[in-house]
Amino acid sequence: MAAHSVQRILDQFGSLAFPGIYDTLSAKIAEQAGFPIGFISGYSLAAATIGEPDFGLLTQTEVVERARAICSSVSMPVIVDADTGYGNPLNVYRTVELLIDAGAAGCFLEDQVWPKRCGHMRNKRVIGRDEYLQKIRAAVEARGDRDFFIVARTDAEAVEGLDEAIARVTQAREAGADASFVEAPGSIEQLKMIGSRAPKPIVANMIEGGKTPVLAKEQLEAIGFQLILYPLTGLFAAAHVLQQFFTQLHQTGTTLGMEDQLLSFSEFNDLIGVEEKYAFSEKFGE
Numbered sequence: 208m209a210a211h212s213v214q215r216i217l218d219q220f221g222s223l224a225f226p227g228i229y230d231t232l233s234a235k236i237a238e239q240a241g242f243p244i245g246f247i248s249g250y251s252l253a254a255a256t257i258g259e260p261d262f263g264l265l266t267q268t269e270v271v272e273r274a275r276a277i278c279s280s281v282s283m284p285v286i287v288d289a290d291t292g293y294g295n296p297l298n299v300y301r302t303v304e305l306l307i308d309a310g311a312a313g314c315f316l317e318d319q320v321w322p323k324r325c326g327h328m329r330n331k332r333v334i335g336r337d338e339y340l341q342k343i344r345a346a347v348e349a350r351g352d353r354d355f356f357i358v359a360r361t362d363a364e365a366v367e368g369l370d371e372a373i374a375r376v377t378q379a380r381e382a383g384a385d386a387s388f389v390e391a392p393g394s395i396e397q398l399k400m401i402g403s404r405a406p407k408p409i410v411a412n413m414i415e416g417g418k419t420p421v422l423a424k425e426q427l428e429a430i431g432f433q434l435i436l437y438p439l440t441g442l443f444a445a446a447h448v449l450q451q452f453f454t455q456l457h458q459t460g461t462t463l464g465m466e467d468q469l470l471s472f473s474e475f476n477d478l479i480g481v482e483e484k485y486a487f488s489e490k491f492g493e
Contacts, residue, residue, distance in 0.1 A: 212284045213313050213356035214385065216243045217408055222428045227438030229255045230273075231280035235478060237441070238281045244312070245281070247274055248438040249288035255442070263322025267293040267302055275309035284312030286356060288438075291321045291334075296345035303349035303357075313356030315388065316346055318363060318375060327391050327417040333363050336375055340382050347383030358410060358434075359384035362391065369397055373404050380406040386434060391418045398422070402431025410434040415443060 217223065220243070227248035228234045237245045250261040252273055257264060274287045287306055292299030299316065306314055317323065318339035320332040333339075339361070346357050359379030364372040369392070376387035388410035389401045398420070402409060411432040413421045427435050448468075456462055462469075470478070 211313070211354050211356045211385065213244060213286065216284065217433060219243075222408075222424070222433040222435065224424050224435040224437065226441055227251050227436065228277065228285070229442060231277055232479075233441050233445070234277045234281045234285070238283045239478065242283065244284045244286065245277075246315075246436055246438060247277060247285060247287045247311075248442070249290055250439060251442040252288070262324055263290065265290075267298070267305070271302075271305045271309050274306060274311050278310030278312075284356075285310070286313040286315065286358065287311045289314040289316055290323050291317055291319055292342055292346070294321065296341045299342045299345040300349040303346045303355065307350070307353055307355050312354065313358065313385070314346070315358045315360045316342060316384075317360040317390070318342075323362075327414055327419075331362050331365050333361070333366050336363075336371070336378070339375060340378055343379045343382045343384050356386065357384045358386040358388050360388040360390055360410070364389055364397070365391060369400060373401065376405050386410060388412070388434075393418050395420050395422070398427075398432075399430045402427075405431075407431065408433035410436055413437050414439055 223243065225242050225244050225246060226237050228237050228245045229248060229251035234245055249265065249270070252270065253259050253261045253265050256269060256273060270287065270289065274285070278285045289302050289306065292302045303314065318333045320334055324331055343357070343359055350357065359376050361372045361375040363375055369389070372389045376389060380387060386408045387405040389405060390412060392398050392401060398411070409432050411422075411427045411434070412419060413435060415421060424435055452462065452465065455465060476482070
């Protein structure tokens with residue numbers, strides 16, 4: 208079987224930092240910035256799609272349809288946060304098939320009890336290890352020989368301890384998953400233990416203000432991580448700028464004096480490919 212596109216990129220770079228995206232615009236910006244892959248963050252998707260926290264409120268249908276729009280808007284491979292697979296192994300199997308059909312290059316699959324919570328929030332619960340492994344096996348079987356990168360994520364550290372979390376990702380890799388992800392370690396010491404004990408490649412989830420210390424890419428590489436994810440950076444940045452500009456507009460009735468902080472009309476048109484659409488339209492006499 209040929210190497211998956213995400214794995215080929217990882218082989219090329221050795222390790223890489225990449226962003227979370229949540230709509231077609233953030234995906235285009237990430238690709239134009241030069242990132243070779245992107246990740247559809249469930250936290251960001253919940254916030255941007257329904258304006259709610261990451262409490263398992265998004266449905267399988269909502270996630271797949273948003274993934275379809277995002278994946279079709281860019282050429283880079285996109286990994287999707289598939290939460291728990293939205294049910295039992297049969298649901299996981301269907302979720303993987305739907306994501307492949309939507310153009311996704313892979314997914315994260317976790318072991319929380321559904322409805323799940325953001326990995327950096329409190330009061331998480333996890334299913335039994337055997338039940339989780341059955342979900343991984345279902346995902347692997349659904350993928351078959353197709354190009355789809357499965358990341359085994361566990362939230363067990365917060366519930367049952369780090370040894371159990373590492374045991375879970377180790378067995379998930381033996382069951383056919385492609386990468387390991389122990390969510391929300393709370394210290395550099397725990398990060399080092401994960402980097403030395405979990406099967407590589409390993410995800411480091413860097414959330415500004417979250418439970419896990421945010422380290423530089425070189426530090427994370429040195430302790431054993433290869434997939435360095437910043438899932439919420441774009442969301443937090445966009446929200447911050449929108450707050451600034453909308454507050455200014457509300458208070459003063461204008462954005463005069465802030466123009467140099469905006470993309471120009473022509474720059475934004477370049478971003479979304481206006482001239483390319485004009486050229487394509489001219490083929491048909493428009």
